[in-house]
Amino acid sequence: MITKEQVLHALSHVDDPDLKKDLVTLNMIKNVEITPSKIRFDVVLTTPACPLKGHIEHACRNAIALFVDKNIAVDINMTSHVAGPKGDQLPNIKNIILVASGKGGVGKSTVAANLALALHAKGAKIGLIDADIYGPSVPIMFGLEGARPKASKTSDGKTKIEPITKYGIKLLSIGFFTDPNQPVPWRGPMVSTAVKQLFNDAEWGELDYLIVDLPPGTGDVHITVAQGFPISGAVVVTTPQNVALSDAVRGIGMFLMDSINIPLLGVVENMAYFTPAELPDHNYYIFGKDGGKRLAERFNAPFLGEIPLVKSISDSGDNGLPVMMDEDNPARTAFLEIAGKVAQQLSIEQAKVKVVS
Numbered sequence: 625m626i627t628k629e630q631v632l633h634a635l636s637h638v639d640d641p642d643l644k645k646d647l648v649t650l651n652m653i654k655n656v657e658i659t660p661s662k663i664r665f666d667v668v669l670t671t672p673a674c675p676l677k678g679h680i681e682h683a684c685r686n687a688i689a690l691f692v693d694k695n696i697a698v699d700i701n702m703t704s705h706v707a708g709p710k711g712d713q714l715p716n717i718k719n720i721i722l723v724a725s726g727k728g729g730v731g732k733s734t735v736a737a738n739l740a741l742a743l744h745a746k747g748a749k750i751g752l753i754d755a756d757i758y759g760p761s762v763p764i765m766f767g768l769e770g771a772r773p774k775a776s777k778t779s780d781g782k783t784k785i786e787p788i789t790k791y792g793i794k795l796l797s798i799g800f801f802t803d804p805n806q807p808v809p810w811r812g813p814m815v816s817t818a819v820k821q822l823f824n825d826a827e828w829g830e831l832d833y834l835i836v837d838l839p840p841g842t843g844d845v846h847i848t849v850a851q852g853f854p855i856s857g858a859v860v861v862t863t864p865q866n867v868a869l870s871d872a873v874r875g876i877g878m879f880l881m882d883s884i885n886i887p888l889l890g891v892v893e894n895m896a897y898f899t900p901a902e903l904p905d906h907n908y909y910i911f912g913k914d915g916g917k918r919l920a921e922r923f924n925a926p927f928l929g930e931i932p933l934v935k936s937i938s939d940s941g942d943n944g945l946p947v948m949m950d951e952d953n954p955a956r957t958a959f960l961e962i963a964g965k966v967a968q969q970l971s972i973e974q975a976k977v978k979v980v981s
């Protein structure tokens with residue numbers, strides 16, 4: 625009869641390529657069951673969005689065949705447990721991810737919304753905060769113009785806001801609390817109070833990832849969020865033009881300042897190229913090529929991917945149905961890949977923290 629030790633010995637030859645340790649040392653193998661005809665076990669990954677899921681499963685099967693028995697049936701349940709939050713603030717929210725840009729209008733909100741939906745599509749529990757006080761886009765992008773979240777009193781007399789759930793993700797936008805036709809003259813302390821409420825006074829429940837769509841540039845919202853909450857990392861969105869890139873450099877610089885110190889999870893290049901419908905094999909890099917890649921290299925951060933300039937992305941944002949909701953849209957694949965890389969990078973950052981602490 626095959627023993628559990630034999631199975632674990634075999635699986636100790638399988639490394640998580642990102643975390644650079646074997647699955648047994650990483651405590652990722654659970655619930656090993658052995659019958660005369662079958663071996664089954666769980667592989668507990670650090671994120672449901674792990675892009676290496678298939679690779680790791682394949683390596684486990686090879687290891688069992690090589691070290692235990694090449695003829696036995698192997699049933700592997702690939703599952704995940706997202707690592708918990710840092711500190712005891714917002715204990716039910718495992719990771720807060722900021723989506724930022726140096727310049728306005730580069731597609732930061734589009735990336736934030738579709739990243740949230742892509743992580744949800746991969747099985748994660750997701751919240752999205754639209755903290756863009758100058759131009760909140762979530763109400764339009766999710767078809768929620770005029771929506772107002774419900775508020776209720778808790779037993780200890782506090783008011784709790786209920787995020788609005790749409791397409792499976794929990795949403796709160798500063799735009800749900802302001803009149804779109806009335807400009808709001810935001811001043812420092814007001815910004816700080818309003819933004820903190822979106823985090824602290826909402827009934828978020830359990831979340832694997834809370835995505836935060838920041839305003840462009842570096843300002844009061846950034847300081848409030850970065851210094852007030854345990855942030856896991858930031859994703860920076862840019863277009864390939866030099867003006868956008870140089871603004872992005874300043875934005876990234878802020879996250880890396882000693883007093884803020886937020887890991888840069890990577891750079892997304894939006895509106896990277898244009899492909900005319902009549903010439904589907906031609907990509908025109910109308911705003912320049914590889915600017916986002918060079919930006920990522922400069923900060924020694926991952927390049928998360930490029931998203932083409934596509935009319936359907938703009939249309940879908942305006943129509944309240946983000947491209948991630950359109951199964952046939954090619955941009956959906958780009959967002960799914962970016963989501964996998966973001967989750968992967970987050971796991972790598974968390975493994976670094978564990979080694980240091």
Ligand SMILES: Nc1ncnc2c1ncn2[C@@H]1O[C@H](COP(=O)(O)OP(=O)(O)OP(=O)(O)O)[C@@H](O)[C@H]1O
Pocket residue numbers: 725727728729730731732733734735756759761839840894895931932933934935936937938939941942
């Ligand atoms: N890849 C793309 N292809 C076509 N249109 C896009 C693309 N990305 C974003 N857009 C469109 O560009 C406009 C600006 O995008 P978005 O609101 O996401 O940018 P932003 O950086 O968040 O802007 P703001 O500075 O106002 O916060 C929107 O109309 C959006 O639909």
